[in-house]
Amino acid sequence: MRVTAAVLLVLCLLAVSHAWDCREIVNIKNLMQIDAGLGQVVATDTSQIPYYLVGDKWIRLPGSLKHITVGPAGIWGVNKADSIYKYVAGNWVQAAGLLKQLDAGGEQFIVGANMDDTPFCLTRGATVGYKGPDSPLPWTGLPGAVKYYSCGPFGCWAVNKNDDIFLMSLNQDCQNKGWSHIDGKLSMIEVATDGSVFGVNSAGSVFTRDGITASKPEGTGWSNIPMSMRMSHVTYDLGRLWVVSKSAVTMVCTP
Numbered sequence: 340m341r342v343t344a345a346v347l348l349v350l351c352l353l354a355v356s357h358a359w360d361c362r363e364i365v366n367i368k369n370l371m372q373i374d375a376g377l378g379q380v381v382a383t384d385t386s387q388i389p390y391y392l393v394g395d396k397w398i399r400l401p402g403s404l405k406h407i408t409v410g411p412a413g414i415w416g417v418n419k420a421d422s423i424y425k426y427v428a429g430n431w432v433q434a435a436g437l438l439k440q441l442d443a444g445g446e447q448f449i450v451g452a453n454m455d456d457t458p459f460c461l462t463r464g465a466t467v468g469y470k471g472p473d474s475p476l477p478w479t480g481l482p483g484a485v486k487y488y489s490c491g492p493f494g495c496w497a498v499n500k501n502d503d504i505f506l507m508s509l510n511q512d513c514q515n516k517g518w519s520h521i522d523g524k525l526s527m528i529e530v531a532t533d534g535s536v537f538g539v540n541s542a543g544s545v546f547t548r549d550g551i552t553a554s555k556p557e558g559t560g561w562s563n564i565p566m567s568m569r570m571s572h573v574t575y576d577l578g579r580l581w582v583v584s585k586s587a588v589t590m591v592c593t594p
Contacts, residue, residue, distance in 0.1 A: 346465065355521045357564050359580060363593035367397045367585045370521045375576035376410035376444055383407050385587060389416060402431045410443035410532060417441060421454060425469055429473050434469060436474045444530055445490035456484040456500060463511035479513040491530030493556035498525050502541060506557055523561050531575040543569025543585055564592075 347533030349531035373382040380392035380398075389400040389407050391414075402424065404416035409479065414426035421439050424431040441451030449461040449485040458481040465476055483505065485497035495507045497518070504525055505518040515569065525538035525546065536558065545566055564580070572583040 357562050357594065359564055359589045359592040359594050361566070361580075361582070362554075364589040364591060366395065366481075367589055370583050370589045371587065372406055372572050373574050373581050373589065374408045374410075374442075374529070375574045375579070375581055378577055379409045379414075380507050380576070381407045381409045381414060382589075383416075385432075387419060394457075400426070401429075406439055406440050408443040410445070411447045412443035412445060412449050413461075415441055415449060417444050417451075423451075432469075432471050435472075436478050437530075440487055441488055442489040442530075444532060445495065445509065446511050446565050447494065448490075448509075448513065450488050450490050450495060450509070452488050452497075454483050456486050457481075458483060458485050458488055458497065460509060460513035460515075462513050473562075481513070481515060484578065487527045489528055489530040491532065491534045491536070493534040493551060493553055494529050494530075496521075496528045497535055498538070500528050504528065504538075508556070519557065520556060520580075527572060529574045536574050537573045537575050537580065537585055539570050539573050543571065543581075545570050545573055545582060 346518035368381050369385045371385045382390045383404050387403045387405050389404045390397040391400055405419050407416040416424050417438050421436055421437040423436050424436040429493045438453050440452035447463040447467050449466050452458050460479045487498050488497040495509045497505050502524040504521040504523050506521050507515050509515045509519050526541045530536050534551055538546050545564040548558040549562050569585045571580045571585045574581045582590050
């Protein structure tokens, strides 16, 4: 039997595709961004209303945020003016600085990027101890330029304005050895609490990084997760993949 190049290509694509079972979340509409970590799920909608998932109910949080994150560093968010907030005792407490996106998935430290794509890190001591304007907040500038930045136990992943992908080893004191370029193109990327990495490209396709371990934090390659529609945002925690489509439909998927 003769196997054409087209058939070989299809077989190769199928070999690196992971099928997940997805269902639409019907009790929340028009989500723009979602983040999961340590068994918690938070989100913001297109009206910049923040939510926290309790059971199967989305509880509205106070304030207005364009981006929200949850993880070992707590719950943090930024509003449309890039002002930074930490959720403390049921209320948002403003923190010094300006970031357009931030992530609480590191080992109790915070990372983020500002409007100029400059990456920053906040040490574990400052992050955990922050309770109000009187707490010290020594942001550390990092090398490079990134538009989206996320950390986990085996490293921090980021993408730049050209959708290039990078990996950095970063500790709780914000010490690092610079960025390493990773193959592929993604428009956003998220690292789970267990170190899993997921991302979405400009075409709305979802990918996961295979082979990530403590000894091989860069992994071995990308696998596509087929979706029924074009996606814009993804996050993962405890066996559940949460995805938001470009048309603001939210789904949760399991392998």
